[in-house]
Amino acid sequence: MRRRGIVIIGTGRIAAVHALSVRRNPALELTGFVNGFEAGDLPQSIGVPCFPSLATAVERVRPEGLVIASPTATHVEYLMQALRFGLPSLCEKPVALTRQPIVEAVEAVKAADIPVILGFHRRFDPYRREVKDKIVKGLVGSIEHLLQISRDPRLPDRDVIAHQGGIVADMIIHDLDELLWLVGRPPERVHAALARNADKSPDEVDDHDSVAAQLEWEDGPVAQITATRRAAHGFEQRLEVFGSEGRLICGDPMISPVVFDGAEATRLPRRHEHFPDRYQAAYQAEIDHLASLLAGRAAPISTILDGLNAFDLVERVNAAAGRLPVSEGLSAAGSS
Structure with a gap:
């Protein structure tokens, strides 16, 4: 089975939860993290690189999907970058803390026709x-x-x-x-x-x-x-x-x-x-759903529109x- 590379944006607590789930899925491979401020201990503890930007990560490890687990204020920015790179994503909630960026994200996802899952884990x-x-x-x-x-x-x-x-x-x-x-x-x-x-x-x-x-x-x-x-x-x-x-x-x-x-x-x-x-089972199911989505076997269960x-x-x-x-x-x- 070919494993699809995943990059996680963020290196905090929820990033660690998603990293564990990615590593448990036999169809996925965790190839890196992105943190523009400080890498922290998570990437080193797992043994994968941490890049200062998504563009650098794409250039170095060429991921096929993203998990956006950075601070809320950065979600839409990274989501727009993911769409430009053509990368399906799992984005943590909430999409943003004001309405207009969420509206713009909904419209951008629809126009790009690239699937995005929103992390409403329930x-x-x-x-x-x-x-x-x-x-x-x-x-x-x-x-x-x-x-x-x-x-x-x-x-x-x-x-x-x-x-x-x-x-x-x-x-x-x-x-x-x-x-x-x-x-x-x-x-x-x-x-x-x-x-x-x-x-x-x-x-x-x-x-x-x-x-x-x-x-x-x-x-x-x-x-x-x-x-x-x-x-x-x-x-x-x-x-x-x-x-x-x-x-x-x-x-x-x-x-x-x-x-x-x-x-x-x-x-x-x-x-x-x-x-x-x-x-834990719900977070694993999110990542497993992302794997199915990357393989073309599923459509997003929870969407950016649900976030709006x-x-x-x-x-x-x-x-x-x-x-x-x-x-x-x-x-x-x-x-x-």
């Missing part, structure tokens, strides 16, 4: 895909209510928060995209509240750590999202879909199926530590909560 998760499949088959009947619970184990570093565009754009965007995917259309009404419960320090980055949102479709369903950036019990993401014929419950998979049951206590196994562990639709819903949630749009919030944070 769409690739086998458990979430099982939920979607059962909905499509009509198992729950007409959907009347959806409940999403999302909790991270700890607050991100504040220097990271300052560049994420807020909890809705960074974290809740996955819940919102999942709703668009499961329901199939945007809601008519959005209600939301943001709060600072875990982080009481001065608000120099204009962010929140807790979210409560309700989204309503004219003819049903109603969806509710509850989320927080800090949970003492660990990483948690649960979903319930309630319908006229029954309900689907997608709980948290545990590290082990073994439960200790004794005279004085019952001990459940731990949850996965964070999203790279919980969604999710961004628009992010802005509606922020507006309902009385928060500045993402771009204005970043400006305010940068000026404080």
Whole structure:
């Protein structure tokens, strides 16, 4: 089997997750990284080169596909370069932190007719895909209510928060995209509240750590999202879909199926530590999908247009909560 070369843009945490997945796929070969600032330890630990630009990487190792896992502000720039080089790509979410660059990216991808996958990993998760499949088959009947619970184990570093565009754009965007995917259309009404419960320090980055949102479709369903950036019990993401014929419950998979049951206590196994562990299979499925796409056997499951639709819903949630749009919030944070 001929292995197709992949270059990863970025050398941070999510780049490391994708690098592992690329190396596990027998049809792909990780041939390099791109980082215009500093390479860090990742490329050396794997034993592949890190290039200062995508143009240099293309010249030196001639990749057949890209994974764009650099900071959000650079996604569209690298995506446009990928299109010029004719390279199909997997791009991390969000596409950008303002709407117009996302619109331009959607138009450019369409004009170039080069496939791009957007990294909404829940769409690739086998458990979430099982939920979607059962909905499509009509198992729950007409959907009347959806409940999403999302909790991270700890607050991100504040220097990271300052560049994420807020909890809705960074974290809740996955819940919102999942709703668009499961329901199939945007809601008519959005209600939301943001709060600072875990982080009481001065608000120099204009962010929140807790979210409560309700989204309503004219003819049903109603969806509710509850989320927080800090949970003492660990990483948690649960979903319930309630319908006229029954309900689907997608709980948290545990590290082990073994439960200790004794005279004085019952001990459940731990949850996965964070999203790279919980969604390892989903990230692998993303890369496997990229391999199928490069081989001409698939079309993108999650697209740049999905990213635009999710961004628009992010802005509606922020507006309902009385928060500045993402771009204005970043400006305010940068000026404080």
